[in-house]
Structures are given as structure tokens and as C-alpha cells.
Amino acid sequence: MAPIVPHWHRPSHPDIQEVVENPSEYTTKSISRVTLPPFSVFAKFDFPPCTTASEPTYATVQTGRNTHLNLNSDLLYINHSCEPSLFFDVGNFNVLVGPKGLKPGDELSFFYPSTEWSMAQPFDCLCGTPTCRGRISGARDMTEAQLDGVWLNGHIIQLRAEQRAGRQSQDPTAAILQGAVAHAEQALVAARLAARSYSGSFENGTKGTNGIAHKAAPVQHRIAA
Incomplete structure (x- = not known):
């Protein structure tokens, strides 16, 4: 997949982010230029340059059940990792530093299913971390074990809860067991x-x-x- 052609002034975040491009492989990655403690604010989703998106694409970030955001900046070049260095806190429009903190030279990444319920373009993860989940297509298609202990945005937590409730209501065995437990109590x-x-x-x-x-x-x- 060819990278998106930027339509914004670059670099958009020169003080905190370095974008490394490999044109021959059509790949990009982002490197930290700053030292920050865990859970501090790395960047904000400001309006402008951010704009609302009419539909999800591989270049948008999901901010709610049916809402999406165009970043319109070099923040778009922050890749996925199953052990990310950043959290995209879309409820507060912040990019937060992960629990290990940041130092110059660290790759900037976030866990895509923490914002995306169903991705427009799934892919096979190559992050190489011990907890790599393999196929990444959004939180909708992940198991409880795959999301256990992962920081998730509020809309993903709510959608997962609704998904679990729907599965239980469709499973006659689960319904019988739930009824038996209630009767026993x-x-x-x-x-x-x-x-x-x-x-x-x-x-x-x-x-x-x-x-x-x-x-x-x-x-x-x-x-x-």
C-alpha cells in the first residue's frame, strides 16, 4: 500500500516527532525526539488541523461509535504495535505516553484496535513483540485474551460489552446456565x-x-x- 500523499505542511510536529520514510518499500515510521514520563501528553488532536471524517478509511482514527477523525498531520505516520509506546485517548483528544515513558529514538506507535472497531483495511502485524496479535482488523474481531490488559477507548469498551451481551443472548446454553445460576441464588x-x-x-x-x-x-x- 502506498503511503498517503500529505496535503499539510511538513513537518507538522518537528519538536517531538521525526518521520522516517522508505520510498522503495512504501513504508514510514515515526521516532520520538523528546523525553517524557509515563502517561504525560505527547500531542493533542487540535482543530485545525484535525477535521471530522464522513466515513472511515485506513487514514482516519475512530473517535466514537460512528465518528471518525482526519488527523491532517504527521501524527498519521504513527504505526501500530501490539506493545505500543503511545495511547490515542480520543475521548479527550490527546496522545498520551505509554507506561514505559519516552526517550529520543523510541519508535512511536499505538494499538490500532484501541480506537478502531472494524478497520477499513486489515493487515498482518509485523511488530515482532512477544504479544503480537497477528491479524489486525479491529477490536470487533479480537478475543478477550487478545484484549486482556490493553488500554482501550470508551467506545470500544462499550461496543465490546454489547457484543458479549449479544453473543450470550444468542447462545441457548449460556441462557440456560444463567437461568440456573439465578435460580440457585x-x-x-x-x-x-x-x-x-x-x-x-x-x-x-x-x-x-x-x-x-x-x-x-x-x-x-x-x-x-
């Missing part, structure tokens, strides 16, 4: 209440066979998350 609460009521009769003057009154243990109710 109701039966347990009823049993505890009955035990409490029975033990309460001893506190009101009814003695056990050994002549000692018995006090019921307090009932503990499970609170649904």
Missing part, C-alpha cells in the same frame, strides 16, 4: 431467610434439645455488579 437467599426465621424462634424463647438458645448467623446478600 434465589434458592440460597430463601434458605438463608428460612434459617434466620427458624433461628429467630429460639431467640424468642424456644430452646434446642440441649436447652441452649441458638442465634442465626447474619444473612449476606450478593450484590449484582
Whole structure:
């Protein structure tokens, strides 16, 4: 895939970012020019140069359930990695430094499925990290294990929750098991209440066979998350 032809003044972020291009292979990457501590702000998505996009492309960033952004800057050349150095916090329009911090010479990268639900152009990841996920097509197509422990934007978290709920509602076995669990919990609460009521009769003057009154243990109710 040939890189996008820039229509903005370059370099757009010369103080913090160096773009390295390899024309013969049609590849680019970005290198940090700064030292920053973990979770600090690396850059902001300002308007301008950013603009809203009418539809997703391989050059846009998803900012919500149905909203997308044209970066219109060299931030577009920040590649994907399964162990990224940056977070794209699209809810606050910030690019944040990852948990390891940044120093000059570090490659700038972010985890594309942290913003993208379904990518316009999936690809095979070649990041070479120990946790490389292989095929990258968006958070929609990833397993729970693949996203475990990964920083995700709010719209991706919500869409994943809806996806899980939909799968459970379509799975008759899961529905039966959920019903059985709910029934068992109701039966347990009823049993505890009955035990409490029975033990309460001893506190009101009814003695056990050994002549000692018995006090019921307090009932503990499970609170649904």
C-alpha cells in the first residue's frame, strides 16, 4: 500500500516527532525526539488541523461509535504495535505516553484496535513483540485474551460489552446456565431467610434439645455488579 500523499505542511510536529520514510518499500515510521514520563501528553488532536471524517478509511482514527477523525498531520505516520509506546485517548483528544515513558529514538506507535472497531483495511502485524496479535482488523474481531490488559477507548469498551451481551443472548446454553445460576441464588437467599426465621424462634424463647438458645448467623446478600 502506498503511503498517503500529505496535503499539510511538513513537518507538522518537528519538536517531538521525526518521520522516517522508505520510498522503495512504501513504508514510514515515526521516532520520538523528546523525553517524557509515563502517561504525560505527547500531542493533542487540535482543530485545525484535525477535521471530522464522513466515513472511515485506513487514514482516519475512530473517535466514537460512528465518528471518525482526519488527523491532517504527521501524527498519521504513527504505526501500530501490539506493545505500543503511545495511547490515542480520543475521548479527550490527546496522545498520551505509554507506561514505559519516552526517550529520543523510541519508535512511536499505538494499538490500532484501541480506537478502531472494524478497520477499513486489515493487515498482518509485523511488530515482532512477544504479544503480537497477528491479524489486525479491529477490536470487533479480537478475543478477550487478545484484549486482556490493553488500554482501550470508551467506545470500544462499550461496543465490546454489547457484543458479549449479544453473543450470550444468542447462545441457548449460556441462557440456560444463567437461568440456573439465578435460580440457585434465589434458592440460597430463601434458605438463608428460612434459617434466620427458624433461628429467630429460639431467640424468642424456644430452646434446642440441649436447652441452649441458638442465634442465626447474619444473612449476606450478593450484590449484582
